Amino acid sequence: MGNILLKNIENPNSAELCEYRKSGGYAGLQKALGMEPKAIIDEVKKAGLRGRGGAGFPVAMKWTFASADPKFPKYLLCNADEGEPGTFKDRPILEKNPHILIEGMTISGYALGAEYGYIYLRGEYPAAKDILNKAIKQAYEDNLLGDNILGKGVKFHLAVHQGAGAYICGEETALIESLEGDKGQPRIKPPFPVNVGAFAKPTVVNNVETLSNLPYIMEIGGEAYAKIGSPDCPGPKIYCISGHVARPGVYELPMGTPLREIIETHCGGIKGGGRLKAVIPGGISTPVLPPDKIDCPMDFVNMPKHGSMLGSGAVIVMDDTVCMVKVCHRALKFFEHESCGKCTPCREGTGWLRSILGRIEQGEGNEGDIDLLLSVAGNMIGKTFCPLGDGAASVVQNFIKHFRPEFEEHVRLKACPVGK
Amino acid sequence: MITITINGKEIKLEKAMTVLEAARSAGIKIPTLCYHEQLEKYGGCRLCLVEVEKMPRLQTSCTLMVTDGMVVRTETEAIADVRRGILEFLLINHPLDCPYCDKAGECELQDLVEKYGPTTSRFREKKRKVTENLQDPVIVRNMERCVMCTRCTRMCEGVQGASAIAVISRGGHSHIEPFSGNRYDCEYCGNCVSVCPVGAIMSRLHRHSYRPWQVKENIETTCPYCGVGCTLVAQVRDDVIKRVVPKIGSPVNNGMLCSRGRFGYEFVGHKERLTVPLIKKAGVFEEATWEEAIGLVAKRLGEARDKHGSGAIAGIASPRCTNEDNYVFQKFMRVTLGTNNIDSTARMGYAGAQAFIENIFGQGATGNIISGLSNSDTVLVIGGDPTTVNPILGLQIRACSRRGGTILTVGHVPGLQHFTPMELKPGRRQETLLLECVVTALVSRKGLPGSNQRLEEKIKVVNADIATVAGQCGLHEKEMTDFIDSLAGAGTPAVVIGKELVQACNSGYRLFLACAISYLINGRIYLLCDHANEQGVLDMGCAPDLLPGYRPLSYAEFRKRYETAWKTTLPEKNGLNIFDMIAAAGSGALKAMYVMGENPVFNLPDSKTTVAALQKLEFLVVQDIFMTETARLADVVLPALSWGEKYGTFTNMERRIQRVRKTVGREGMEDWRIVAEISKHMSVRMHYADSGSVFEEITKVSPLHRDLTYDEIAEGATIYPYKGEPLRGATEEIRTDRGMTCPEGGLFLGIDRPLFHSGTLSRMSPALGKICPDAVLRINPETAATLLVADGDIVRVSTATGSLELPAVLDKHADRSVVLVSNIFEGRGVLGLMAAALDPVLGSPVLDTIPATVERVGKAKV
Amino acid sequence: MITFSQTTIKEIEEIRRKYPTSRAALLPALYVAQREFGWLSPEAYTAVSDLLGVPEAIARGVGTFYAMYRNKPLGRHVVQLCTNVSCMILGAERLVDFLKNKYGLEPGGTTADGRFSLVIMECIGACGTAPAMLVNDDFYENLTEKYIDEILEKYR
Numbered sequence A: 001m002g003n004i005l006l007k008n009i010e011n012p013n014s015a016e017l018c019e020y021r022k023s024g025g026y027a028g029l030q031k032a033l034g035m036e037p038k039a040i041i042d043e044v045k046k047a048g049l050r051g052r053g054g055a056g057f058p059v060a061m062k063w064t065f066a067s068a069d070p071k072f073p074k075y076l077l078c079n080a081d082e083g084e085p086g087t088f089k090d091r092p093i094l095e096k097n098p099h100i101l102i103e104g105m106t107i108s109g110y111a112l113g114a115e116y117g118y119i120y121l122r123g124e125y126p127a128a129k130d131i132l133n134k135a136i137k138q139a140y141e142d143n144l145l146g147d148n149i150l151g152k153g154v155k156f157h158l159a160v161h162q163g164a165g166a167y168i169c170g171e172e173t174a175l176i177e178s179l180e181g182d183k184g185q186p187r188i189k190p191p192f193p194v195n196v197g198a199f200a201k202p203t204v205v206n207n208v209e210t211l212s213n214l215p216y217i218m219e220i221g222g223e224a225y226a227k228i229g230s231p232d233c234p235g236p237k238i239y240c241i242s243g244h245v246a247r248p249g250v251y252e253l254p255m256g257t258p259l260r261e262i263i264e265t266h267c268g269g270i271k272g273g274g275r276l277k278a279v280i281p282g283g284i285s286t287p288v289l290p291p292d293k294i295d296c297p298m299d300f301v302n303m304p305k306h307g308s309m310l311g312s313g314a315v316i317v318m319d320d321t322v323c324m325v326k327v328c329h330r331a332l333k334f335f336e337h338e339s340c341g342k343c344t345p346c347r348e349g350t351g352w353l354r355s356i357l358g359r360i361e362q363g364e365g366n367e368g369d370i371d372l373l374l375s376v377a378g379n380m381i382g383k384t385f386c387p388l389g390d391g392a393a394s395v396v397q398n399f400i401k402h403f404r405p406e407f408e409e410h411v412r413l414k415a416c417p418v419g420k
Numbered sequence B: 001m002i003t004i005t006i007n008g009k010e011i012k013l014e015k016a017m018t019v020l021e022a023a024r025s026a027g028i029k030i031p032t033l034c035y036h037e038q039l040e041k042y043g044g045c046r047l048c049l050v051e052v053e054k055m056p057r058l059q060t061s062c063t064l065m066v067t068d069g070m071v072v073r074t075e076t077e078a079i080a081d082v083r084r085g086i087l088e089f090l091l092i093n094h095p096l097d098c099p100y101c102d103k104a105g106e107c108e109l110q111d112l113v114e115k116y117g118p119t120t121s122r123f124r125e126k127k128r129k130v131t132e133n134l135q136d137p138v139i140v141r142n143m144e145r146c147v148m149c150t151r152c153t154r155m156c157e158g159v160q161g162a163s164a165i166a167v168i169s170r171g172g173h174s175h176i177e178p179f180s181g182n183r184y185d186c187e188y189c190g191n192c193v194s195v196c197p198v199g200a201i202m203s204r205l206h207r208h209s210y211r212p213w214q215v216k217e218n219i220e221t222t223c224p225y226c227g228v229g230c231t232l233v234a235q236v237r238d239d240v241i242k243r244v245v246p247k248i249g250s251p252v253n254n255g256m257l258c259s260r261g262r263f264g265y266e267f268v269g270h271k272e273r274l275t276v277p278l279i280k281k282a283g284v285f286e287e288a289t290w291e292e293a294i295g296l297v298a299k300r301l302g303e304a305r306d307k308h309g310s311g312a313i314a315g316i317a318s319p320r321c322t323n324e325d326n327y328v329f330q331k332f333m334r335v336t337l338g339t340n341n342i343d344s345t346a347r348m349g350y351a352g353a354q355a356f357i358e359n360i361f362g363q364g365a366t367g368n369i370i371s372g373l374s375n376s377d378t379v380l381v382i383g384g385d386p387t388t389v390n391p392i393l394g395l396q397i398r399a400c401s402r403r404g405g406t407i408l409t410v411g412h413v414p415g416l417q418h419f420t421p422m423e424l425k426p427g428r429r430q431e432t433l434l435l436e437c438v439v440t441a442l443v444s445r446k447g448l449p450g451s452n453q454r455l456e457e458k459i460k461v462v463n464a465d466i467a468t469v470a471g472q473c474g475l476h477e478k479e480m481t482d483f484i485d486s487l488a489g490a491g492t493p494a495v496v497i498g499k500e501l502v503q504a505c506n507s508g509y510r511l512f513l514a515c516a517i518s519y520l521i522n523g524r525i526y527l528l529c530d531h532a533n534e535q536g537v538l539d540m541g542c543a544p545d546l547l548p549g550y551r552p553l554s555y556a557e558f559r560k561r562y563e564t565a566w567k568t569t570l571p572e573k574n575g576l577n578i579f580d581m582i583a584a585a586g587s588g589a590l591k592a593m594y595v596m597g598e599n600p601v602f603n604l605p606d607s608k609t610t611v612a613a614l615q616k617l618e619f620l621v622v623q624d625i626f627m628t629e630t631a632r633l634a635d636v637v638l639p640a641l642s643w644g645e646k647y648g649t650f651t652n653m654e655r656r657i658q659r660v661r662k663t664v665g666r667e668g669m670e671d672w673r674i675v676a677e678i679s680k681h682m683s684v685r686m687h688y689a690d691s692g693s694v695f696e697e698i699t700k701v702s703p704l705h706r707d708l709t710y711d712e713i714a715e716g717a718t719i720y721p722y723k724g725e726p727l728r729g730a731t732e733e734i735r736t737d738r739g740m741t742c743p744e745g746g747l748f749l750g751i752d753r754p755l756f757h758s759g760t761l762s763r764m765s766p767a768l769g770k771i772c773p774d775a776v777l778r779i780n781p782e783t784a785a786t787l788l789v790a791d792g793d794i795v796r797v798s799t800a801t802g803s804l805e806l807p808a809v810l811d812k813h814a815d816r817s818v819v820l821v822s823n824i825f826e827g828r829g830v831l832g833l834m835a836a837a838l839d840p841v842l843g844s845p846v847l848d849t850i851p852a853t854v855e856r857v858g859k860a861k862v
Numbered sequence C: 001m002i003t004f005s006q007t008t009i010k011e012i013e014e015i016r017r018k019y020p021t022s023r024a025a026l027l028p029a030l031y032v033a034q035r036e037f038g039w040l041s042p043e044a045y046t047a048v049s050d051l052l053g054v055p056e057a058i059a060r061g062v063g064t065f066y067a068m069y070r071n072k073p074l075g076r077h078v079v080q081l082c083t084n085v086s087c088m089i090l091g092a093e094r095l096v097d098f099l100k101n102k103y104g105l106e107p108g109g110t111t112a113d114g115r116f117s118l119v120i121m122e123c124i125g126a127c128g129t130a131p132a133m134l135v136n137d138d139f140y141e142n143l144t145e146k147y148i149d150e151i152l153e154k155y156r
């Protein structure tokens, strides 16, 4: 499988419309505009496309709900808030291949009956903002966006909305709040965004990578697409690998590529010949795996069977110089910082967990602190408003599950044993 | 029909609701903290989690809607554990200062911890510390007690609509700010105080002065301030009102209050209250016995009547007194003294405007239900800011906007600025023209409905086209057509009319145009109403042309009826109105006056003239609760019991009759009792055991109030037309004279109507005084710049009648051609500077044509 | 009182047109205010509030929720160093110490000459080229002490 989503990214001008067109860009849109919207959704259904934002929700199902809602206008929001630590898979699309996203969104907008789209771009990607804005401008000039796209009487308007530094805005209802000019705090569901979303109208939120699959699905058809990668969740997938591997970076591979293959084959194994100690396979919120658990196909269906999740496909590889308490502590610092403050267990619990971890790491932990961690995490899990708080608690649970002796040693030695 | 099972109990529900509501309806308690029935659902605290069969996670019952067949458990061991865990989280940063905290005893957190909570804390780190904040004049904040339920911010933004506070920062650093410490948009309604479940936000007025369980009585009464008539609950201990709280479910204000209602009760126990009768001897007041004072008043009034005739005596009644007080007072004037010279300050606009509107549409046309405003699809506001004059009514307009309704304003309405109103802002002087244009355009768009020929005759004459008017008003044609289109397309519109229209030049004609607009779009009219019993004072017949029951005196058959009831003969001719009275006193035609609960020197235009007139009287008796500017001129001052010390009824602007109840005791007499005593001394016996027996007489003589009882009124549903007959068909010609023309150019004096005060009563409430301590001159920054006036500079504002020196406040909301001063503070009332003509149609003073000059006399203090 | 320049007002009005409500323009308007006034001072909030008709407290609540709005004045150049897990395990903490020792830059602090401020970031999406930072709007990846010296040299 060659690059589909990251096609041409070695070309320094890949973000230019003319370059994109040269390699067949916007043919998918041309084709789509000749189809009935319903037929596009059917094609996506046949393709078996699942959302790449983390949850793996079937795209066609979400679209069907939104397009069935009688309210107008409808909105299509692209989730470009990529904030899950370890994740940098959307950035190359945004910076190097923006037109594939614009094309994908226009196709989706047409399929859904959405006339307005926003790209919710994380604030930490200022360069992408300029690139996207330029690409959108080009698309308008070439009549690929606007009131009468390609002369087919189809209307779709697109704008970039820049976030301002809040991980929680990756959660779709928080994203909508933020788009509407509010704090990014998740909303009560139901009603779901497909019925009552942005500006109280039917709204679809899809990830950058998800939407970028559309041109290709249009091009080769759903059935052919469904043959790529895992049968249960097909398609190309961008994996992003960071940490102690020889060749970190983004890799576009078929969905379901085994984690071991990614680390050892594609990334050239552990850097400097060190020993693998732990892998976080799908971004910091997904359960950490010890070295003996990495023989798992990286997709939405198989990862849970192997004790973790695909998440955003952000693989963080750690060698044996890394202290697990320290990583866990740093992760909780992140969750504390990013907790939106809406619900009690997350607002109070993340800080409490962080401070217990902090004192263990500092060598000031007590006997009983590890159980206290588990108890506090237990009081959070399943009780928070949104998955962020669950994620925070499960990070603690999973680190202790796989590396409890290391935690205990910190308490016993009143110091960090790693590397000593 | 939805059937669900909670804790094994089957519950049948008529309509969809949340699991929490369903449980409550079946008497099953689920603990909550962030939930509040007045607020939007939130689901943040997580205390109300319950188990629901077939659902994988625990669910927040406050957000989950019931579905048929749902099986819910609310009190399992596992759930109790969850709640304990949540409470532990809440307590890690909560100070355990219950012994010191005023909330103890009614603290929701305390109660929850007592029931579910952990007994020890496993939290070893330092708690968050926030010191007590007393920056705010009426609210004390202890934000370290805050549990981040956001009830206060949801109240402030989502219900009150002030949006003065917000959650600042995020996560564990979240805190609520800034309240009025920074004076953003705080309206001091204190509704955040009502909903705070813990001791984080509390009223300062009763700080550390009692414990909730020491409240002896919760007395439900009606607010003494404005014409909305909110239900208040006064909490009393040791014969002192400790706190005033609203009541959820009360028909007018449903759990909401404004600053005046909540914090304005302290006048009742004010140390400057009049306590003994005073008789002026050689220019100096001396304390007297009741015997003496009453005897003297009876004697002097009797003498005046006998010597100069009944027509030489006049009485001023009070929109702050109860129906019972006013009824007895007018009866005294009519029966005992034999004159129809009775009126009140309702003549300043409300009375004339209401009469005008009723002459067009029939009696009761302005008596529309306040809560209905929020269900309108369109609200047109003309003539002022409803959110300051009648704050709780203002909330309904905000709610209308929130529900997607369209708010249209003629002129700028600061209190609605965040509710995306469509505004048309003609210069103040072009408003008449603009209204003409709207009427013309509506006729051409919608045609004439044909149901009111008298009105249509007049409407047909109106003619002003958009293009011309847009030019003259300096407006864009597009904004005018959008505005008119919205009006024309309205389905359930309401028209809210304020004082600024009723007290403007051409006010009668403008009111006609407003009525025409309302007629053409089939709207309901709301006439803003300053005082708690402004409607009641008219209903009771405290007007020179009305008998009790709002019955015109000019109809012989009505007069007959009252003559029979009162066993007397009534003078046939209408009496003097309040302005005539001052004129007659000034000319010497009037010899004696009895003023009950009113301060005409301060509350009528042109105080110099009023003072001179009253000084000319041979005898002036003033009955009041404080020594007012008017009382100082009196020969006899009679101290009355106040609102908080007596029973009776008020009638609000909806014409809802509501109970006023005694909250605290004080020696003395109600206004009606004093009047009855005087009458007795004049050999006309008025025999009433209590206010109830006065009311009983009212229900016998007034056809409007026929057969009502206090018990029925207590239900809160006694809204016009009650059980009696409204008056129909008594119509006169609709007058469309324009009155005086609006002068061009220059600077004019206008009335500032701050939210925090209401007439002179509120100035005796220290808390309101702290919020808004003194008069200022509000001036548009651009106007100020041309006069070289900076914010805070001391300026002298002068009119033909006099001048005042005040600090200037630059206010971007003020019209460029007007400077505004309030009419609240002693020695600094704006009305005193206004020698006003009367509108020929409404009879109300024209107050927007008073030229003023402003000059800087001192620099701002830094 | 501070006010927006006429061109900025135009810019915000243009942004406003991209959305169905003026409230939705709040986040971008706060960015513009931050650019124009350097930080979100109380006056900046007032200006935004006036321009969009959004209550001031609401604007402030929103402006303090997001990490990228500056609610206090910062130095001329803002060094935004990521220390999240991927960067941490590749030495970001050492770089924090380096900035402290060599430049006197404490996390959250500003150099005495007002040239730099240091903001510790959560993940900035450069994990594959960690450790990484942004200086103002520019990305720098694969950082070393020496590289940081070179980079900072460019910002005066």
Ligand SMILES: Cc1cc2nc3c(=O)[nH]c(=O)nc-3n(C[C@H](O)[C@H](O)[C@H](O)COP(=O)(O)O)c2cc1C
Binding pocket: A050, A051, A052, A053, A054, A055, A056, A057, A079, A080, A081, A082, A083, A084, A167, A168, A169, A170, A171, A172, A173, A205, A206, A207, A208, A210, A211, A386, A387, A388
């Ligand atoms: C705390 C949290 C953070 C999230 N962050 C992101 C994100 O950064 N990018 C993303 O695309 N989806 C994120 N999601 C998932 C979104 O809520 C949503 O499921 C996704 O945007 C849907 O798009 P998809 O169906 O194309 O995956 C996050 C969810 C949660 C609960």
Ligand code: SF4
Binding pocket: B223, B224, B225, B226, B227, B228, B229, B230, B253, B257, B258, B259, B260, B261, B262, B390, B391, B392, B393
């Ligand atoms: S002043 Fe008016 S609005 Fe305020 S509480 Fe009293 S009656 Fe209600």
Ligand code: FES
Binding pocket: B031, B032, B033, B034, B035, B042, B043, B044, B045, B046, B047, B048, B049, B060, B061, B062, B063
């Ligand atoms: S009461 Fe339901 S979550 Fe707070």
